[in-house]
Amino acid sequence: MQGGLLVILTDKLFYGINYLSGNEFISQLIMVIVQIMAIFAVISLAAIIQVYMERRICGFIQDRLGPNRVGPWGLLQTVADMIKLMGKEDIIPVKAQRILWGITPMLLFIPAALIYAVFPFDDGAVFVDLNVGIFFVMAVMSQSVLMFLLGGFASENKYSFMGAMRAVAQMLSSEIPMAFAVLAVVMVSGSLKMTDIVAAQSNMWFIAVEPLAFIIFTISILMEINRTPFDLVEGESEIIAGPFTEYSGMRWALFFLAEYANLLSAAILTVTLFLGGWHGPVLPGILWFLIKVFLVIFLFMWIRWTYPRTRIDQMMALSWKVLLPLALFNIAATGIGIYIYNWM
C-alpha cells in the first residue's frame, strides 16, 4: 500500500499491535481508538500552540515582547494559563438555565472535533474518507451556531442573548457565500471527496484556478469562525464576549479550545481546498501540510491584529450584497471555463 509518512507509521504501529495481540479485530479496534485519541491530541496540542503563536505574533505586530517568562521563550505560558483556569471558581449565574447552560461548552466541542474526521492530513492519512466529505464539513461546521444560541439564551443575560442573535445572523450570512465558493472548487475537481479534491491539485493548486473563490472563501470562513474583522459574536468592546459573558474557568476554557479548534480546521480547510493539501516537492506530505496550515493561521492572526471590527449590518451587507453575487458569478464563470476546456 502506497502512502505518505503518516500512513507508513500507522501501518508499522498496526503490525506491531497485531503481533502483540494476535487478533486482527482487537488490533483494529485499538487502532481506531489510537486514531481518535490522535485527533483529540492534535486539537488540544494545536490549541496550545496556537494560543502561544497568537500571543507572540500579536506581541510582534504590536511592538512588544509577548509572553517570555514561563519556560523557555514563554512556551509554557499556555500551560500555566490552563492550570490557572482549572483552579478558578466555577461561577454559575443564579438566573441561568443550569442544564442548558452547563452542557453548552461541551456540546460546542462536538462539531469542532467531528470535523477533523474527514481532513486528509497526508497521502492516505484520513480518518474517514467520506464520498460527501466537503458536504459533511459544511453541515457539521454550521452546527456550532446552535451552541452559541443555546449558551447565549441559557445565560439569561442581555449581552449574551444579543451575541447569540448575532451569531445566528452571522452564520446564516456566511454559510451561503462559503458554500457557493466551495461549489466552484467541487465543479473543477469533480468530486465532493476530500482526498479527490486534494488529488486534483497535484499539478496546480486551486488558488490559481479559482482565485475569486479563494478570496470569497477566506472572507466567509473568517465570518464562520468569528475572527476579526468579523468577531461580532464576541465583540468584546460592544457586547463583552457575547455568549461567553457568563462563563468562567474551565467552561470558558472549553469555548476557547473550540474556538482554536475551529481556527485550525478553517486553516486546514483552506489548505485542502485551495492550497494543494499535502502536495509539495521534496519534503514529506505531512510537513508540507503543517507548513501551509500554519502559514494560513498566521495570515488569519495577521488579519486579526490589524483590522478593526465591522458592524453587524456592514458584515451582512458584505456577505449578501457582495460575496454572494460574486460567488454566483464565479460559479457561472467556472461552468463556462470547464465547458471551453472540455471542448478544446
Add this chain to the structure above:
Amino acid sequence: MIQTESYKLSMGPVHPSTHGVLQVWLTLDGERILRADPCMGYLHRGIEKLLEKRTYFQCLPYTDRLDYVSAMNNNLGYCSAVEKLAQIEVPKRAQYIRVIMAELNRIASHMIFIGSLAVDLGATTGMIYPFRDRERILDIFNELCGARMTYSYIRIGGVKSDLAVKVISMIDDFLAKLTDMIDEYNDLLTGNEIFQYRLKNTSILTAKQAMELGITGPMLRASGVSYDLRKDNTYCSYEDFDFSIPLGEKGDNWDRYIVRLKEMSESAKIIKQALAGLPTGEFMAKVPKVLKPPKGEVYDVTEGPRGEVGYHIVSDGSAKPYRVHIRRPSFINLQALDIMCRGYLVGDVVAAMSTIDPIMGEVDC
C-alpha cells in the same frame, strides 16, 4: 401574534469601552438604539467642594485629577483664572513654556483618543501604537517635573521650573518623529476601509445641534463651526503663533477623528514656533507666599483638548476661594450622546462614546 418590544440595556458602569465608570442606559429595539441616557456620578469626588477648603496654591493638584489625561491644560486653566483674579502678570518666557506644555499634552491626549477609538472598534494594534508614542511625551514630562500624569507643573504666576536643555532636546526629538507616528496611524487606521466604514456617516451631530448643546472643542469644530479659544479669545501669548484650525464638514465620527488627527500636527507647529522664539527672562512672577486675591469673581476660559475648560472662581478676600465652579468640557460634551446614538446600532454607541472622548474624572469632577 408576533410582536416586538423595546428593552433596556445597562451599558456600564463596568464595561470595557465606557472609558471608566460611565453608565449608559440604552433603550433598544433589537440592535437599534431608541434612546441613550448617560448616567454619571460614579467617580464623583466632590472636587469643587474640596477646593473651598484649600488655599489657592493647594487647589492646584486637584485640577490635575479632573482631566487626568491632559493635566497641563487643567493647570493652565486654573492658574490663568487665579492670575486674572489676583492680577498677576506672567512673564513672557513662562507663557511660552506653558504653551509648549499645553500643546504637548494636547498631542498626548489626542493620542489617547486615537488609541481608545481604535480599541473600541476592535483594532487592538491601533491602540498600542498611539499609546507607545504617548510614552515619549510622558517621558518628556517626567524629565520636566518628575510626574507622568499629575504634573502640577504650571503654577500660579508661571511654571515650576525652567526648561532644561535636555527637555528641549527631547521635545525636538519627539517633534521630529511625530510626522512618522502620524503617518503610521494613517497607514494603520485612517486608510483602513473598515475603519472608514465604521466612522463615516455615523453619529452625525449638526452644527446647530452642537451649538445648542454647548458643545466645544474638537467636537464642535468637527461639526464645521470654527470656534477655538486659542484664536478667538487668545490667552497665554497664543496670538504670537501661526497655526490653523482644522474643521470638519458633516459632524460625523469620521470628522471628529480627522479633526483631532490634524490638530496634532497643528500643535506640533505651535510647539516648534514657541521653541524657536523662546524669550529669555524669568519663568515665575513674583507671587506672595500667601495669596489673597481681592474680593470679586472671575470666569476664565482656555482651550483644552476636549473643549472649553472654564474656571469660575469667587473670592471673598481670604486665602481660600469662596467657591470654584469648573466648566468641564467632557461633561457638557457627553450630553450629545443621546442625539448621536439615536437610530444607530449598538456598535455605533462605542464609536460615538469614543469620539466624544470623555474622561470620567472630568465628567464627575
